[in-house]
Amino acid sequence: MTQILDNLMKKGVLVSPEVISSQYDEQTIKEVINFFGEDLDILDKELINNYLYNKKADSKPRVEIIKDYTKESQKRTFQDFVKIFNLRFENTASILKSRQELGSVSSINRIKRKNRSDKVATIGMILEKRVTKNKNIIIELEDPTGLCTAVIKKTDDNTELYKEAMDLVLDEVVGITGVWLGGAIFVDNIIFPDVPRTHELKKQKKEEYALFLGDTHFGGKVFMKEAFQKFIDWLNGKIGDEEHKKIISKIKYIFLAGDTIEGAGIYPGQEKDLDIIDVKDQYDDAAKWLKKIPSHIQIISTTGNHDTGRLAEPQEKPSKEFAKALYEIPNLTLVSNPAVVNVGKTQDFPGFNVLLYHGGSLIYYAENIPSIRALGGQRRVDLIMKFLLQRRHLAPTHGSTLVLPDPQEDFLFIDKVPDFFLTGHIHRASVANYNNVTMINSSAWTETTEDQIKRGLEPLPGRVTIVNLQSRDVKIINFLTKKQKEEEREKIENAAK
């Protein structure tokens, strides 16, 4: 034992006298040294007790990976895009066909043989959308049998339908019902694949918690070190009120929404914004921080556009070549972008499905959907997330995000309705509920620059969303320092002037 401590001290680790004179067994000390590795600078009683406490609390909550893209990058062709659109059509149509309104659905070529004024229902992908000078909306629909035109007329009594039609986007697959006019369908209803209203709000029996955060951007100059340290201190019970302290040991999962590191070469001139230049060093730094999270908590981390690897989605998790340090953290699971994991499954509980998506497409929909743009664009990330859930697709329009088409699988299709839907990218903390899906946009841990605000971005950094998995109550905790909170208020007020 003395030999082990001597060796440690020779390496420059400070060993407190309490540890030297205490009765810790050799095995425990070895475990602590192993766990902290190179990051160990002070070995004191607090560190060891914390480790032992965490180990005791570690009942290894189950994390099951449901969807994780692991195929290697391949050169893709135009034909692959065609195949992925066919898959998209089939997948979405199979959801739509179960809808009561589409009970007597016909293919497009059959509709064309109908009599004038017949009631019709069909499913198609939107090829084209235009608004006439009388403000009527004309859409061109396509299915594997052909093309047809559909009209949504601007009148006073179909406001809801008209608004839905205005928000339709190219390449999405919808069902429509209406009357066949001979050359076109006069639409009376648009049916989206959507989340069923009957989707259950699952609650587990045990009081446990999950935290949702992301866009840590470790390695960047504007990384909010103080705020993140506050979060780590809170997680380790060093700060926070009594109520919070009671919760901490019950936190079982932390979900990270991607952009773990600031990356390199993401935009021209990024070097001047980097505190750590090399991406491998940035991941090492990330690992240093993430190791401070108590080990009884399972961390599940997706990938963002600032992480290493290809930009196109589905985006693989960072490679071991760069992110070796992350792979060595035993309680961390890295997944692709997007990915689905199931947590909390027991013999009599199916667990919660969590859809993690960094959010490459979010900005496109903030800017291109009339109803979302009118209500605040990126500030209403909840509306964008709802829009995507209604479409059951993370990027319905080709070009709304970079996609590497896989002809075997439309990986951005939302086949199963999740219980939690986590995105990041916009850096704005947001929580909302849509048909019992908890939609969370992670916050971020980078300072908000005036430039970001001027460009219409209004991040809300330094926040963590905490969910009680027993009651499904949700709270956002703000870890900004007092000074940062004041600065944030000032910046937002100035931008509004």
Ligand SMILES: [Fe+2]
């Ligand atoms: Fe980010």
